[in-house]
Amino acid sequence: METIKLRDEYIKLGQALKAAGLVESGVEAKYAVEDGNVKVNGEVATQRGKKLVDGDVVAYKGETIKIVK
Template identity: 45%
Template structure:
């Protein structure tokens, strides 16, 4: 599992996917979220602008990241 050090209060789901280089661009990030390919704390979540905070775990395409 990878970790991502959060600099502010939160990061939006689609921004996190881009920062982790799991997607090539913002449109792809939005598509994988709305298609249900992303899990947030173990559950599929369809919110593109979801505020991911410290302690949350995001999963996509066999990869996991914990926000610290």
Template identity: 45%
Template sequence: MKKTVFISTPYITLGQMLKEETIVGSGGQAKWYLREHTVMLNDEPENRRGKKLYDGDNVTIPDVGMFFIRTKQDD
């Protein structure tokens, strides 16, 4: 599954993105999830839930999907 995640702030943390996309239910679960599962940020392994994701970043979670971080454009 490929999905675009639109943000209205300069960045979103990895933990926030995992919660927003209902991969985890809380920040505590995000910490556990990142310890137990492979998460790739721009083709590099990432396990910090506080890692800031900016416009243009790509997060890949095997068996879950690819998430493209994009800034929400004002109309």
């Protein structure tokens, strides 16, 4: 499980996917979310701009990212 340390109060879902290296661009993140392939805290994410905060867990293509403060 990879962790992403927050610099601010939150990070947007698309930015987190890019920061973790799971997607190469915002466009790729957009399609991953639109296709229903990304889960946040066990639920399918519908917004690429969803704000992730401390404790959130993102799952995509068998990889997991944990957001930490």
